[in-house]
Amino acid sequence: MGVARDETTTSNAIGYLPGTDPKAGAILLSAHLDHLGQVGDGPVMHGANDDASGTTAVLELAHALASGKPHRRGILFVGYGSEEMGHFGSAYFAAHPPER
Structure with missing residues (x-):
């Protein structure tokens, strides 16, 4: 049995809204951008709720x-x-x- 290796490129999308007090820290609001779609011959994993809704919430916030x-x-x-x-x-x- 051989070993299969797949490689891909990914990225994170980051935005920053600076605060008035640099010593106060930061709040993190996040979601993930990807979803599975259809895996093999299995059911379709719809991305509207995993995680398009979370990404939409982060953008709206x-x-x-x-x-x-x-x-x-x-x-x-x-x-x-x-x-x-x-x-x-x-x-x-x-x-x-x-870095801030």
Whole structure:
């Protein structure tokens, strides 16, 4: 039996809304960008609720929070890639947090 190796490229989408107090830290709002679609001959795993709804919520929160008064804490908006294939986007983000 041989070993199969597949490689792909992924990315995280990151937005940042700076806060007024750099020492106050940041709030993280996130969702994952991918979904499985159809796996083999199995059922279709619809992406509308996994996780298009979460991604839409993060985008709407970014729009609403950027439209108001400045916040004390910074706010990070992150869409993780390759979560369904092994949490690669969030693991990378956790190991390499953005510098402020």
